Amino acid sequence: MAQALYTATVTSTGGGRDGRVESPAGDLALDVRPPAALGGAGEAANPELLFAAAWASCFNGALQLMMKNAGVDVAKFAPAVTANVTLNKDDSDGGFRLSGEITVAFDNADELDNAAELVAQAHQFCPYSKAVRGDFDAEARLA
Incomplete structure (x- = not known):
C-alpha cells in the first residue's frame, strides 16, 4: 500500500454533471454543465x-x-x-x-x-x- 501524502476533497451537489463542485476550503468552487456537444448548456466546466x-x-x-x-x-x-x-x-x-x-x-x-x-x-x-x-x-x- 502506498503512503498517503495528500488528499484532495471535493463534493458534487446538484445534478452531478449539471450541478456544482466545491472543496471544503473553497479554493475550488465551480458550476459544472454538460457540454453543448452532448446536448447540455455548456458555458461551464x-x-x-x-x-x-x-x-x-x-x-x-x-x-x-x-x-x-x-x-x-x-x-x-x-x-x-x-x-x-x-x-x-x-x-x-x-x-x-x-x-x-x-x-x-x-x-x-x-x-x-x-x-x-x-x-x-x-x-x-x-x-x-x-x-x-x-x-x-x-x-x-x-x-
Missing part, C-alpha cells in the same frame, strides 16, 4: 475538462522533473502539455468510458535529442497516467 486539466498539469510537473533529473534546461525547452479526454459510449455495458491522449510540445524541440524518452519517462511516473492505465485504488462506499 465539465468532468472531462476538469480531468484533462488535472492530467495535463500533473504530467507537466512529472515531465519537468524528468527533464531536471536528466540535466535538461527546463526553461530553454519550456514544455507545453495538452491533455485530450474523451467521453465514449461503452457498448459492452451500455454505459460510458473515458479515453485520453497527452501531447507534448517543447520550445527549441529540434535541439532536444531525448524528447521522446523524457515524455515516455513522465508517462511512467505521472500519477494520473498511472491511474488511466488502471493502477488506481478505487472504492465506492456510503458515508
Whole structure:
C-alpha cells in the first residue's frame, strides 16, 4: 500500500454533471454543465475538462522533473502539455468510458535529442497516467 501524502476533497451537489463542485476550503468552487456537444448548456466546466486539466498539469510537473533529473534546461525547452479526454459510449455495458491522449510540445524541440524518452519517462511516473492505465485504488462506499 502506498503512503498517503495528500488528499484532495471535493463534493458534487446538484445534478452531478449539471450541478456544482466545491472543496471544503473553497479554493475550488465551480458550476459544472454538460457540454453543448452532448446536448447540455455548456458555458461551464465539465468532468472531462476538469480531468484533462488535472492530467495535463500533473504530467507537466512529472515531465519537468524528468527533464531536471536528466540535466535538461527546463526553461530553454519550456514544455507545453495538452491533455485530450474523451467521453465514449461503452457498448459492452451500455454505459460510458473515458479515453485520453497527452501531447507534448517543447520550445527549441529540434535541439532536444531525448524528447521522446523524457515524455515516455513522465508517462511512467505521472500519477494520473498511472491511474488511466488502471493502477488506481478505487472504492465506492456510503458515508
